[in-house]
Amino acid sequence: xxxxxxxxxxxxxxxxxxxxxxxxxxxxxxxxxxxxxxxxxxxxxxxxxxxxxxxxxxxxxxxxxxxxxxxxxxxxxxxxxxxxxxxxxxxxxxxxxxxxxxxxxxxxxxxxxxxxxxxx
Numbered sequence: 001x002x003x004x005x006x007x008x009x010x011x012x013x014x015x016x017x018x019x020x021x022x023x024x025x026x027x028x029x030x031x032x033x034x035x036x037x038x039x040x041x042x043x044x045x046x047x048x049x050x051x052x053x054x055x056x057x058x059x060x061x062x063x064x065x066x067x068x069x070x071x072x073x074x075x076x077x078x079x080x081x082x083x084x085x086x087x088x089x090x091x092x093x094x095x096x097x098x099x100x101x102x103x104x105x106x107x108x109x110x111x112x113x114x115x116x117x118x119x120x
Contacts, residue, residue: 004041004102007057010034011069015082018074034068036061036091037105052099060098064091084108088116 011034020027038061042051073082078090088106095101096118107113 001044002042003044003051004039005051005054005057006037006039007054007061008035008037009058009061009065011036011065013068013071013073015073015079017081017083019081019083032108034087035107037103037107038091038095038099038101039103039105040100041102042100057099060095061091064094084112084114085116088114092116092118 012031013034014029014031016029017024017026038057040051040057044051067076073079073087076082079086084106088104091106092101092104095104102117104116105113106116
């Protein structure tokens with residue numbers, strides 16, 4: 001049986017978008033209550049009855065959470081221009097070898113999100 005699991009993780013962080021045009025509100029320092037949803041996919045182990053423990057997904061993200069939560073994202077190496085797009089790819093690049101990622105979704109507001117599924 002093939003399944004997809006999703007785990008949501010929240011963090012708070014500040015950033016600004018240095019590449020935004022002059023006068024654009026996102027060029028100013030501001031913060032978000034981010035929600036990251038990690039989707040993993042694969043075959044269910046017939047013995048255990050699951051693909052993997054949700055705790056393993058959260059544990060894989062823990063080091064990233066420590067770098068992101070209540071930090072200024074522009075100071076995190078690799079996130080000098082911390083758009084949702086760049087943040088989703090940055091997370092993917094750090095987790096793809098640890099868990100069977102299918103998708104990284106980054107929500108910076110309750111109405112705006114970016115979904116990244118790796119390079120094809």
